[in-house]
Amino acid sequence: MGASVVRAFIAVDLSPETRKGLEQVSAELKRRIPGGALRWVPVENIHLTLKFLGDVSVTNIDVLNKIIDAVAALHHSFDISIGGIGAYPRILHPRVIWVGMEAPSELPAIQHGLEIETARIGYAPEERPFSPHLTLGRVSRNASGQEIHQISEVLKTYKVGFLGVTRVESLHLFRSDLNPGGAVYTRLHSAQLS
Numbered sequence: 001m002g003a004s005v006v007r008a009f010i011a012v013d014l015s016p017e018t019r020k021g022l023e024q025v026s027a028e029l030k031r032r033i034p035g036g037a038l039r040w041v042p043v044e045n046i047h048l049t050l051k052f053l054g055d056v057s058v059t060n061i062d063v064l065n066k067i068i069d070a071v072a073a074l075h076h077s078f079d080i081s082i083g084g085i086g087a088y089p090r091i092l093h094p095r096v097i098w099v100g101m102e103a104p105s106e107l108p109a110i111q112h113g114l115e116i117e118t119a120r121i122g123y124a125p126e127e128r129p130f131s132p133h134l135t136l137g138r139v140s141r142n143a144s145g146q147e148i149h150q151i152s153e154v155l156k157t158y159k160v161g162f163l164g165v166t167r168v169e170s171l172h173l174f175r176s177d178l179n180p181g182g183a184v185y186t187r188l189h190s191a192q193l194s
């Protein structure tokens, strides 16, 4: 019997060049921040989230697919330039370690379109302003003050330059299964930008 609800999000995939760059940054950070204070995202799982939907009834997937198709059709493909490193909410109080990007206005326009259209069918709008990022790792809840301090110190000194370009040509709906071994993402739908 299949589940009637799936955890889902809308995201952009990354180019092999970008992934290779992220792999190097992730490996270097693991070297500089050993131990269990950070839960690392496997590089093959890293993506750019545009809209986190949370629990989606499977009966809503068709209409979500149509929304993604419609938003994609309104925008042309474009390049994003990946690079830089930071932490949320801030380097001195890191919870999420991310790699940043430079993107043209299409990216926030698409995110806004998805936000508006998914809100119309009942998905809670994002409260925080859109801040596109690629999550490399998350600080464990049980990290000690000393470990958090060490992470901050590494982030203050470790510089990450340009890592690669990703051409954004499509939007994807992903299902996320939170298994004991980590999150497993499955692509449910893709829509080409015009």
Ligand code: 2AM
Residues within 6 Å of the ligand: 009, 047, 048, 049, 051, 052, 096, 134, 135, 176
């Ligand atoms: P993050 O990388 O900033 O954590 C799948 O979980 C994706 O949805 C992740 O990329 C995650 O972004 C994003 N996301 C956004 N809001 C979320 C939330 N409230 N809970 C879990 N994931 C969320």
